[in-house]
Amino acid sequence: xxxxxxxxxxxxxxxxxxxxxxxxxxxxxxxxxxxxxxxxxxxxxxxxxxxxxxxxxxxxxxxxxxxxxxxxxxxxxxxxxxxxxxxxxxxxxxxxxxxxxxxxxxxxxxxxx
Amino acid sequence: xxxxxxxxxxxxxxxxxxxxxxxxxxxxxxxxxxxxxxxxxxxxxxxxxxxxxxxxxxxxxxxxxxxxxxxxxxxxxxxxxxxxxxxxxxxxxxxxxxxxxxxxxxxxxxxxxxx
Numbered sequence: 001x002x003x004x005x006x007x008x009x010x011x012x013x014x015x016x017x018x019x020x021x022x023x024x025x026x027x028x029x030x031x032x033x034x035x036x037x038x039x040x041x042x043x044x045x046x047x048x049x050x051x052x053x054x055x056x057x058x059x060x061x062x063x064x065x066x067x068x069x070x071x072x073x074x075x076x077x078x079x080x081x082x083x084x085x086x087x088x089x090x091x092x093x094x095x096x097x098x099x100x101x102x103x104x105x106x107x108x109x110x111x112x113x
Numbered sequence: 114x115x116x117x118x119x120x121x122x123x124x125x126x127x128x129x130x131x132x133x134x135x136x137x138x139x140x141x142x143x144x145x146x147x148x149x150x151x152x153x154x155x156x157x158x159x160x161x162x163x164x165x166x167x168x169x170x171x172x173x174x175x176x177x178x179x180x181x182x183x184x185x186x187x188x189x190x191x192x193x194x195x196x197x198x199x200x201x202x203x204x205x206x207x208x209x210x211x212x213x214x215x216x217x218x219x220x221x222x223x224x225x226x227x228x
Contacts (some may be wrong), residue, residue, distance in 0.1 A: 004155075006155075009153065032215045034215075042221070043203070043219050043220060043221040043222050044156075044203065044219045046216065049215065049216070051215055090155060090156065092156075094215055094217075099144060099207050099209070099215060099217065100146065100158060100161060100171070101146075101156075101158075101205075101217060102158070103148075103155040103156040103157070104155050105153055105154055105155040106153075106155045
C-alpha cells in the first residue's frame with residue numbers, strides 16, 4: 001500500500017527566513033503528488049501538484065516543490081516566509097483507480113516575528 | 114467554480130445516535146470521498162464512491178456506512194455514534210479521467226462532537 005511520510009510534525013521559523021517541509025512517499029507505481037494547506041478553521045486549499053513533466057513545480061503564494069523520483073521525495077520550499085503562512089501543510093499522493101488521495105500526517109508551520 | 118457543500122459545519126450528537134453527514138457537489142463529478150481528519154494523523158479515507166450506488170471501503174470504514182443515490186450527493190452515516198468518532202469530516206469530489214487534471218475539490222468540513 002502507498003504511504004506518505006511527513007518528516008516534521010512542526011516547523012518553527014522566523015519571518016523572512018527560508019523554509020523546507022519534507023515529504024517522502026512509498027509507491028511501486030507512478031504517482032501524482034500534491035501539497036495542500038489548511039489555515040485555522042478552514043478547509044483544504046491546493047498549493048501545487050506534480051502530474052508529469054518538469055520536476056520543479058511552482059504553486060501559489062510563492063511555494064514550490066521538487067519531485068525526486070530516485071529519493072521518492074516531494075519537498076515543499078519557500079525562500080522567504082510570512083506570518084500569514086502559518087498553517088498546517090499536507091503532502092498527498094494519488095494512487096490507483098478513482099484518484100484516491102493518501103495523505104501524510106501534516107506539518108504545522110509556525111512563523112514567528 | 115466547483116462547489117462541494119457540506120450541509121452541517123458543526124454538530125453535537127449523543128453516544129448511540131444515528132448521524133447523517135451530507136455532501137453535495139455541483140460539477141457532475143463521478144468520484145466522491147469521505148475523509149476524517151485528526152491531529153497528528155492527517156486525513157484518512159473512510160469510504161469513496163465512483164458512481165451512483167457504488168461504494169468502496171477506504172482505510173477506516175469501521176463504524177461508518179455511506180449512501181450515493183444521486184450523482185451529486187454522497188452521505189456518510191454513523192449508525193451508532195461513539196465518542197471516538199469525534200472528529201472533523203471532509204467530503205471531496207473529482208472528475209474521473211484525464212480531464213480532471215487530478216484536481217480534487219474539498220468541502221469546508223463538518224466538525225462532529227459526540228458526547
